[in-house]
Each structure stands twice: as C-alpha cells, then as structure tokens.
Amino acid sequence: MAQKPSIPKGTRDFSPAEMMRRTYIFDTIKSVFRTYGFAPLETPSMENLSTLLGKYGDEGDKLLFKILNSGDYAAGLDDEQVRQASKICEKGLRYDLTVPFARYVVQHQNEISFPFKRYQVQPVWRADRPQKGRYREFYQCDVDVIGSRSLLNEVELIEIVERVFAKLKINVTLKMNNRKILYGIAEAIGHADKMMDITVAIDKLEKIGLDNVKAELAERGLEAEAIAKLQPILELCGTNAEKLAKLREVIGCSETGVKGIEEMEEIFGYVEKLGLQLPIELDLSLARGLNYYTGAIFEVKAMDYAIGSICGGGRYDDLTGIFGLPNTSGVGISFGADRIYDVMTGLDLFPEEVNFSTKVIFVNLGEEEQLASLKIIRTLRDKGVAAEIYPEAAKMKKQMEYANRRQIPYVVIIGSNELAERKATVKNMRSGEQCVVDFDAVATVIE
Amino acid sequence: MAQKPSIPKGTRDFSPAEMMRRTYIFDTIKSVFRTYGFAPLETPSMENLSTLLGKYGDEGDKLLFKILNSGDYAAGLDDEQVRQASKICEKGLRYDLTVPFARYVVQHQNEISFPFKRYQVQPVWRADRPQKGRYREFYQCDVDVIGSRSLLNEVELIEIVERVFAKLKINVTLKMNNRKILYGIAEAIGHADKMMDITVAIDKLEKIGLDNVKAELAERGLEAEAIAKLQPILELCGTNAEKLAKLREVIGCSETGVKGIEEMEEIFGYVEKLGLQLPIELDLSLARGLNYYTGAIFEVKAMDYAIGSICGGGRYDDLTGIFGLPNTSGVGISFGADRIYDVMTGLDLFPEEVNFSTKVIFVNLGEEEQLASLKIIRTLRDKGVAAEIYPEAAKMKKQMEYANRRQIPYVVIIGSNELAERKATVKNMRSGEQCVVDFDAVATVIE
Numbered sequence: 001m002a003q004k005p006s007i008p009k010g011t012r013d014f015s016p017a018e019m020m021r022r023t024y025i026f027d028t029i030k031s032v033f034r035t036y037g038f039a040p041l042e043t044p045s046m047e048n049l050s051t052l053l054g055k056y057g058d059e060g061d062k063l064l065f066k067i068l069n070s071g072d073y074a075a076g077l078d079d080e081q082v083r084q085a086s087k088i089c090e091k092g093l094r095y096d097l098t099v100p101f102a103r104y105v106v107q108h109q110n111e112i113s114f115p116f117k118r119y120q121v122q123p124v125w126r127a128d129r130p131q132k133g134r135y136r137e138f139y140q141c142d143v144d145v146i147g148s149r150s151l152l153n154e155v156e157l158i159e160i161v162e163r164v165f166a167k168l169k170i171n172v173t174l175k176m177n178n179r180k181i182l183y184g185i186a187e188a189i190g191h192a193d194k195m196m197d198i199t200v201a202i203d204k205l206e207k208i209g210l211d212n213v214k215a216e217l218a219e220r221g222l223e224a225e226a227i228a229k230l231q232p233i234l235e236l237c238g239t240n241a242e243k244l245a246k247l248r249e250v251i252g253c254s255e256t257g258v259k260g261i262e263e264m265e266e267i268f269g270y271v272e273k274l275g276l277q278l279p280i281e282l283d284l285s286l287a288r289g290l291n292y293y294t295g296a297i298f299e300v301k302a303m304d305y306a307i308g309s310i311c312g313g314g315r316y317d318d319l320t321g322i323f324g325l326p327n328t329s330g331v332g333i334s335f336g337a338d339r340i341y342d343v344m345t346g347l348d349l350f351p352e353e354v355n356f357s358t359k360v361i362f363v364n365l366g367e368e369e370q371l372a373s374l375k376i377i378r379t380l381r382d383k384g385v386a387a388e389i390y391p392e393a394a395k396m397k398k399q400m401e402y403a404n405r406r407q408i409p410y411v412v413i414i415g416s417n418e419l420a421e422r423k424a425t426v427k428n429m430r431s432g433e434q435c436v437v438d439f440d441a442v443a444t445v446i447e
Numbered sequence: 448m449a450q451k452p453s454i455p456k457g458t459r460d461f462s463p464a465e466m467m468r469r470t471y472i473f474d475t476i477k478s479v480f481r482t483y484g485f486a487p488l489e490t491p492s493m494e495n496l497s498t499l500l501g502k503y504g505d506e507g508d509k510l511l512f513k514i515l516n517s518g519d520y521a522a523g524l525d526d527e528q529v530r531q532a533s534k535i536c537e538k539g540l541r542y543d544l545t546v547p548f549a550r551y552v553v554q555h556q557n558e559i560s561f562p563f564k565r566y567q568v569q570p571v572w573r574a575d576r577p578q579k580g581r582y583r584e585f586y587q588c589d590v591d592v593i594g595s596r597s598l599l600n601e602v603e604l605i606e607i608v609e610r611v612f613a614k615l616k617i618n619v620t621l622k623m624n625n626r627k628i629l630y631g632i633a634e635a636i637g638h639a640d641k642m643m644d645i646t647v648a649i650d651k652l653e654k655i656g657l658d659n660v661k662a663e664l665a666e667r668g669l670e671a672e673a674i675a676k677l678q679p680i681l682e683l684c685g686t687n688a689e690k691l692a693k694l695r696e697v698i699g700c701s702e703t704g705v706k707g708i709e710e711m712e713e714i715f716g717y718v719e720k721l722g723l724q725l726p727i728e729l730d731l732s733l734a735r736g737l738n739y740y741t742g743a744i745f746e747v748k749a750m751d752y753a754i755g756s757i758c759g760g761g762r763y764d765d766l767t768g769i770f771g772l773p774n775t776s777g778v779g780i781s782f783g784a785d786r787i788y789d790v791m792t793g794l795d796l797f798p799e800e801v802n803f804s805t806k807v808i809f810v811n812l813g814e815e816e817q818l819a820s821l822k823i824i825r826t827l828r829d830k831g832v833a834a835e836i837y838p839e840a841a842k843m844k845k846q847m848e849y850a851n852r853r854q855i856p857y858v859v860i861i862g863s864n865e866l867a868e869r870k871a872t873v874k875n876m877r878s879g880e881q882c883v884v885d886f887d888a889v890a891t892v893i894e
Contacts, residue, residue, distance in 0.1 A: 004771070005498060005550040005553050005554045005770045005771075006495060006498075006554065007490070007491050007493075007494065007495065007498075007550075007554075008491065008493050008494070008495055008537070008538050011491035011492075011493055012491060013488075013489070013490050013491065013551055013554075013555070014487075014488065014489040014490075015488065015555070015558070016486030016487060016488055016565060019486065019487035019488060019489055020486065020487065022489075023487055031831075034804065034833050035828045035831060035832070035833050035834070036828065036833070036834075036835060037804055037805035037808070037833050037834065037835035038804065039463030039466065039467065039804035040461075040463060040466035040467065040470055040804075041460075041461065041462065041463055041466060042460070042461040042466055043454070043460050043461075044454050044455065044458035044459060044460065044584055045458075045492065045540075045570060045572070045584055046454075046455050046458055046512075046572075046583075046584065047454065047455070048453060048454065048455055051452060051453075051454075062517075062518075063517075065493075065514050065515075065517065066514070066515040067512050067513070067514055067515070067540075068512075068513040068514070068515050068532060068535070068536055070509075070510075070512065070574035071509075071574075073532070074529075074530045079526040079529070082521075082526070082529050082530055083521045083529055085515060085520070088515070089515055090455070091455050093492075093514075103452040103454075104460055106452050107452040107453065107454075107460075108460070108462070111462070113849055113852040113853055115838055117804075117835070118463060123492060125492070125493075127517035127518075136493075137491055137492055137493065145838075148838045148839060149839075150838035150839045152817070152821075152836065152838040152839075153838055155821075156835075156838075159825075159828075163828070270818075270821070273818055274818075274821055274822065274825060323452045324451070324452075357481065357484055357485065357486035357487075357564075358484035361484070370599070371717075371720055371721075374599075374602075374717070374721055375721065378606075378721060381482045381483065381606075381610070384478075384482060385482070386481050386482055386483070386484050387482070387483075387484065388483060388484035388564070388603075389599065391562055391592075391595045391597035391599040391600055391603075392595065392596075392597045392599075402560055405560040406560055
C-alpha cells in the first residue's frame with residue numbers, strides 16, 4: 001500500500017546541496033574550535049526527564065518532546081495515571097546542549113581535567129509552534145570552557161568569533177556587555193531590585209527614543225531622581241574605553257559595577273594588545289539570558305545582512321549547581337548554524353567547491369572505454385579528487401545533462417578514437433573550453 | 448535540589464577521548480565516500496509513525512521509540528484510547544537510515560538526478576533490551592546509489608570498502624554472495640519454495656559439518672534426491688572463478704541462477720582488471736537480509752580481530768515501492784562504526800594524533816609572559832596548530848600535570864629569563880627532550 005510520504009511539521013530534510021553548505025559551515029567552525037584546543041563531546045539524544053524538567057522554566061517544560069516508555073507503557077496504571085505524561089514517559093529529547101553538558105560535567109567530574117574545554121555540535125528538539133525560521137529540530141554548535149575564572153577564556157572566545165567569521169567571510173560586529181555592570185547601574189541609582197526593568201528599557205532606546213524610555217522607566221516604578229542619575233548612561237557614546245570611563249564616574253559607588261568595568265577593561269586590553277581586527281562594541285542594552293549569565297555577555301551580528309544575532313553567549317558561575325557541583329565557573333558561546341546559513345546564502349558567500357559533490361565525471365561510451373576510464377578514475381581518487389563514471393553507456397545527451405544538473409565542473413570523454421591514442425578529452429563545464437590530453441595528464445588539467 | 452545525574456539505559460556519553468577516535472573513523476569513511484562522488488543527506492530524527500510502522504516487521508514495530516504528541520495529548524480521548532499508543536503518538540524516532548532514505552527519494556523524486564549517490568551518517572534509535580555491544584542509540588553510516596542497475600555500482604562499493612579499510616589499516620575480507628544464485632540453487636534442486644531453509648542449512652556447514660547439514664535439510668522437508676543434487680554445492684571450493692564454474696554446472700538449468708552467476712563473474716572481472724587488492728570470497732552461506740536484497744550481497748569481516756561483520760549491504764530492487772515508486776533499483780552498504788571502533792581499539796590502530804586535542808600548551812607564568820605567549824599562540828593557530836595557554840598563572844606542577852593528563856605532546860615555557868631574551872623553552876613530553884628557540888621558531892620544532 002503506497003503512502004504519500006511526508007515528514008513531521010517543523011522538521012526538515014537536508015538535500016545534498018543543503019548538506020554540502022551546512023557541512024562547510026560546521027567543518028569551518030569545528031576546525032577553529034580545534035585550533036584553540038577544544039575537544040569534541042557528544043551526549044545522548046535522550047535524557048531522563050528528571051534531568052530536563054525544571055531547567056528551562058514552565059514554558060520550556062511544555063516544549064520538551066517526551067518519549068513514550070517502551071513496552072506496555074500503560075500496564076498497572078489506572079486511567080487517571082495514564083493521562084499523566086510523567087507516568088508514561090521517563091525520557092525526553094535534548095532541549096539544548098547546555099543542560100546535558102552540565103549533567104555530563106557533574107557525572108564525570110572525576111575523569112575530567114579542569115579547565116575543561118569542549119565543543120558540541122548536535123541537534124536539539126523543541127515542541128515549539130513551527131514558523132518561518134523556527135524549527136522543531138535544529139543543530140546547536142556550542143563551545144565552552146568550564147572550571148576557570150580567568151578572563152583569558154573570554155579573550156579566547158573572542159578570537160574564535162573573529163577567526164570563524166573571517167573564514168566564513170561574514171563581516172560581523174561583536175557586541176559585549178557585562179551582567180555585573182548592569183547590576184552596578186541598577187545599584188548606583190538605588191534600584192538593585194529593578195535591574196531587569198532598567199535593562200529592558202535601555203534596550204528600547206534606539207527604537208523609541210530617550211523620552212519614551214524615560215516614560216517607560218517611570219511607569220516601571222523609577223522616581224525622577226533615579227531616572228536623572230541614569231541619564232548619562234542613556235547618553236553613553238564614544239569608544240569602548242570612553243564609555244567605560246564615563247560608566248566608572250556614574251556607577252563607581254557600586255562594588256559589583258566596578259568589578260564589571262574592570263573585567264571589560266581587562267578583556268578589551270587584551271584584544272588591543274593582541275591586535276584583533278574584530279569590531280567590538282560595548283552595548284549596555286545587551287541583556288541576553290540575563291538570569292543565567294554572571295559576567296561577560298556576547299552577541300554577534302552580521303553587518304551586511306539583516307537577521308538577528310548569529311552567535312552569542314556569556315560567563316556563567318553556577319551551571320552545574322543544579323546537579324550538585326557548585327562554584328564551577330564557565331564561559332561559552334553558541335553559533336547559530338541556521339542563521340549563518342541564511343546569511344551566507346543571502347550574500348552568496350559559499351565557496352564554489354561547496355556546490356558540487358563530484359569534481360569530474362567520465363562519460364560512459366562502452367565496455368572498453370569504461371575500463372580505461374575506471375583506471376584513470378582510480379588514480380584521481382588516489383589524489384583525493386572526487387571522480388566518477390556514469391554507470392551505464394547511456395546516450396551522450398543524457399549523461400551530459402546529468403553532469404550539468406549535478407553541477408559537476410569537469411567532464412572527461414574517452415571514445416574509441418581517444419582510446420586508440422590513449423588520450424582523453426577534458427571539458428570545463430563552466431567555461432565550455434575543452435582540451436585533449438594523455439591519460440596520465442587528466443589530473444593536471446583539473447584545477 | 449541536587450539530583451544524582453545519570454543517562455537513560457542503553458545510551459552513551461562520548462567523552463572527548465572517545466569522540467576524537469569516533470570522529471577519526473567517521474571523517475575517514477566520509478572522505479572516501481566523497482572521493483567517489485557521493486553527497487551527504489540528512490533526514491529528521493523524527494518520522495511520522497505512518498512512515499515507520501510496518502517496515503521492520505512486528506518485532507521492529509515494537510522497538511520503535513514513540514514520541515508523545517505535544518500539548519494535551521489526552522484531550523478528547525476516552526480512557527481506552529489513551530491506552531493506545533497510536534492515539535497519543537504520531538511521531539517516532541528513526542529506526543534505521545534506509546526507510547527514511549526511501550521516503551526521501553519518493554518525496555523528492557522530481558528534484559533528484561538519478562542515479563542518486565548519497566551517504567548518510569546519523570544516529571538511529573531502537574528500544575532493544577540493552578546489553579554488551581547493543582545500544583538504544585547508535586550511528587549508522589550508509590552509502591547507496593539508487594536508480595541504476597549497472598554492476599559498476601557494486602564495483603564502486605567494493606572499491607570503497609577497500610579504500611576505507613586500507614585507510615583505517617584494518618585487514619579485512621569481503622565476503623560476497625548473490626540472492627539470485629541462492630534462488631537458482633533452490634530452483635535447480637526442485638525446491639524454489641525452500642530457498643530460505645536451504646540457505647540457513649548451508650550457513651551451518653562450518654559449525655555442524657556436512658552430515659548434520661544433510662540431516663537438517665531432510666528435517667526441513669527435502670527428499671534424498673534433492674539433497675544429493677545439493678552435494679556438489681556443499682562441497683564447493685577453490686577460487687571464486689572455480690566456484691562459479693562448478694555452480695554453473697549444477698544450477699545451469701535455473702535462468703535466475705545463471706543470471707546471478709553472470710553478475711558475479713562481471714563484478715569479479717572488474718575487480719581483477721582494476722587490480723584491487725582487497726581479498727574477496729564468494730560465500731554461499733551469506734544470507735544477510737535475504738528477504739530484502741535481490742542481487743549482490745556484501746559482508747566485511749576483520750581478519751585479525753574476532754567480532755561480527757563490520758560492514759555489509761547489497762542490491763535491492765524495490766526499496767521505494769512501499770512509498771509508491773516501484774522499480775527503482777539500488778545498491779548500498781553500511782559501515783558499523785561501533786564495531787570498527789572496537790577493532791581499532793583492540794588492535795591499537797588509531798594514529799597518535801587522535802589522542803590529543805591540543806598539540807602545544809604554553810605554561811602561564813604571569814602577565815608579561817602571558818602576553819608574549821598569546822602572540823606566539825596566535826601565529827601557531829594561523830598555521831592550524833592546536834595551541835593554548837593555561838588560563839591562569841597556577842603552580843608549575845599543576846600546569847604540567849594538566850598537560851600530562853590531556854596528553855598534550857609539547858609544552859612551551861616562557862619565564863622572565865626567556866622573555867628577556869625573546870626565547871622559548873619547548874619540551875617534548877613524549878621524549879622528555881627540550882630545547883630553547885627564538886619566539887619565531889617555536890612552530891618549527893613542533894613536528
């Protein structure tokens with residue numbers, strides 16, 4: 001019985017053309033991670049629900065995909081119990097890479113050499129309502145170092161951002177903030193309790209303007225005096241050093257705030273001394289994952305393409321506490337592969353060689369010619385050149401169309417004339433040019 | 448509340464040490480696939496249960512991991528319905544890569560250029576009882592070409608087997624059989640209906656001996672005359688060509704059988720003309736997935752390590768029929784990554800560079816030294832060398848222990864003396880040797 005095949009909503013097939021582009025992105029990112037001494041880690045797709053539940057808020061709990069217990073899941077349960085997911089499901093699909101990483105670190109703490117530098121590139125699943133750009137299965141691409149408070153780790157991550165996007169040829173700006181500075185601002189104006197409100201309001205500055213931000217702050221319960229104190233911060237401009245100097249004037253009374261400023265000064269100091277080219281901007285409106293990060297916060301934006309952040313992260317001081325290992329500070333960032341894919345597609349940044357899986361195809365013109373072709377193909381493959389022969393002696397037109405559709409850049413033709421002279425005709429499918437060379441020389445004309 | 452963290456039974460965390468080895472295997476296999484013009488494909492982890500159910504037999508259906516519908520899965524269902532998995536689950540986790548591949552080919556048949564050469568390396572999930580070497584989540588590593596009946600495809604897969612295991616340095620034998628020959632044998636002795644029984648009996652020859660096999664065949668309903676006809680086949684020996692010649696004498700009356708012999712002769716002919724070094728053995732007892740394969744059958748065994756088959760596959764003529772696309776022949780093989788891992792670990796075949804994620808670590812001796820180190824590290828990373836600095840100026844002993852535990856082969860020391868002279872001490876941690884070189888020359892002493 002034939003079924004009309006389809007896939008679950010919010011999921012995707014990745015065709016060879018898409019996969020070659022995605023693989024290029026992942027391979028580039030991973031190769032940079034490795035250059036910095038980060039090692040790969042993989043955790044299971046399924047975690048116990050006890051590991052996942054309560055880690056992503058009430059909303060997150062609802063978005064977990066739960067796996068029905070295998071065997072007779074309803075055996076021994078009364079009707080009411082069968083209606084409770086907690087009774088019939090013990091496992092759920094990974095919702096992000098962070099919680100499984102924390103679980104891994106705690107579970108394997110005695111085998112790990114800290115500081116532990118790991119990267120992890122795996123899919124995650126969320127039962128979100130599918131919509132444009134939001135999928136129920138997508139890859140995350142995380143890099144973290146855990147077990148070190150040194151700001152050199154932040155600097156290393158900044159270098160990774162610089163190197164990854166330089167390799168991908170995407171112009172980016174790195175926006176940075178620091179949770180301690182945000183707390184310092186709130187504390188300095190006498191509203192340590194309102195850090196979140198203040199940050200949310202600052203975040204709207206560009207969109208709604210200074211006066212409206214002030215009105216919103218008043219609405220959120222800040223008195224005029226506090227708002228007046230905030231004014232210099234809302235008007236902050238200049239270089240990062242100038243911003244930090246101005247900030248120090250305003251929030252110097254907050255010990256935490258000063259600590260945050262010093263952290264940023266140290267980080268920016270290294271960036272300058274090492275001669276990094278990446279544009280970095282201190283952006284006080286950056287509030288990414290605020291209830292989670294405790295120090296530096298990162299966010300990367302593409303400069304030539306309008307899309308949200310394509311990479312982000314920060315310093316956290318208690319990732320593993322929930323699993324019983326307190327005081328283990330770490331810092332990490334995550335690359336958004338889907339958005340990077342969109343930017344690179346939109347700006348046509350993929351290199352030519354990502355467009356084809358085969359570099360050269362030999363036309364199949366019969367048994368004798370085929371054997372000669374296969375022998376040359378073997379030597380090409382020895383050199384790492386992706387080569388193949390059309391598997392049947394089909395019509396020339398059909399074979400050329402196949403080469404075209406697959407965007408194969410070179411076609412080699414060995415007919416009976418060529419065979420007699422041990423020569424091959426090599427056609428460059430981009431330029432249309434062709435030349436005749438000795439069997440041995442085929443490799444040399446394929447750039 | 449601290450929980451004792453754990454993972455679901457039958458699943459695994461892959462530590463960096465394991466991941467580096469696994470990555471080496473996968474990267475090697477994929478690089479060979481690409482050399483043959485195969486392109487990557489990925490399908491979603493979840494498929495509709497309607498896609499999966501009924502494809503793996505009753506036992507397989509039971510082993511599917513089912514995903515609870517998101518939202519209020521029990522809403523509007525009576526108690527009896529809630530007890531039926533089919534009412535509360537619409538999706539299941541991928542059980543293998545073959546059915547999703549067939550689904551993909553049918554769903555996207557108008558976008559695909561046939562013959563379609565794809566490889567796919569993704570995890571699959573089975574609710575099997577966990578036991579040694581059997582996991583509930585494991586990777587499959589498939590390569591198939593679909594839409595071509597040419598035996599060159601079989602030859603190409605044989606070349607892939609040769610090249611992959613040569614690269615991995617595993618000595619293997621490729622065992623081959625052909626479903627048409629098995630049918631021909633059954634037909635020739637007048638028992639076309641008993642192909643499976645005959646194959647199962649032949650399979651036991653080595654274990655139980657000729658007499659017992661004959662007894663078993665009699666038990667399975669073959670009369671003495673038929674068993675006598677089978678005798679020459681049970682005693683088949685010699686080269687593949689000799690075996691095929693003998694077979695032709697016995698089963699020449701079966702059209703299908705002769706077709707199978709001719710297929711094998713053509714395949715072995717190419718293998719010889721191309722000068723393949725891989726040992727290939729015609730093995731009539733090979734019955735892998737018999738109700739599924741229609742032509743050549745492959746199985747690869749490691750010669751120096753006792754473990755089951757580490758790679759296998761065959762030709763199928765109706766993979767996509769179940770989804771409404773009949774008569775699409777294909778051939779493929781699948782590499783068993785877990786077993787290959789075990790063989791390589793057992794025989795100590797992993798190359799040295801798979802044992803460490805960082806090639807060189809700089810000891811951190813304070814702020815000035817650190818900056819000089821970071822600048823050298825940047826140039827090493829530019830050259831693709833995995834390099835790092837210990838992120839804090841901790842005690843020398845602690846830093847050296849860290850380098851040791853992570854098996855980092857080179858340690859660079861820049862203390863105040865070295866800094867003054869712009870020299871670095873480079874220590875080879877394997878040999879214990881060390882030398883002092885100019886800052887610029889660090890890269891040159893790290894092989």
